[in-house]
Amino acid sequence: MAVGVKGQHGYIFEVQGFSSGKGQAAITNSQKMAESVVRYLVLNHDIPVYRIYLVGMGNAPTPDETANSKHIAGGRVEVSLLKNDLEQLASASTTAQPQTK
Numbered sequence: 436m437a438v439g440v441k442g443q444h445g446y447i448f449e450v451q452g453f454s455s456g457k458g459q460a461a462i463t464n465s466q467k468m469a470e471s472v473v474r475y476l477v478l479n480h481d482i483p484v485y486r487i488y489l490v491g492m493g494n495a496p497t498p499d500e501t502a503n504s505k506h507i508a509g510g511r512v513e514v515s516l517l518k519n520d521l522e523q524l525a526s527a528s529t530t531a532q533p534q535t536k
């Protein structure tokens with residue numbers, strides 16, 4: 436995912452950390468897990484820090500197949516790539532030249 440955004444503009448990585456436990460300890464653990472993913476993206480893939488949005492979710496419920504919500508056991512980090520397609524459309528329309536015959 437990080438390799439595909441090299442040289443592009445108009446994107447943001449959203450990094451959400453989830454951990455087991457309760458209260459502030461779960462939020463702190465989830466933030467630490469998410470921070471390690473951010474560190475990896477910055478150091479190994481040269482993603483600018485200002486292009487990353489980090490959220491520590493603690494032990495937030497996650498939906499399962501039956502639409503009931505349950506808390507997780509263990510921890511995980513979700514990474515989403517958000518792109519501003521309007522910027523790409525605008526740049527594509529300014530570079531397109533009308534054809535004349």
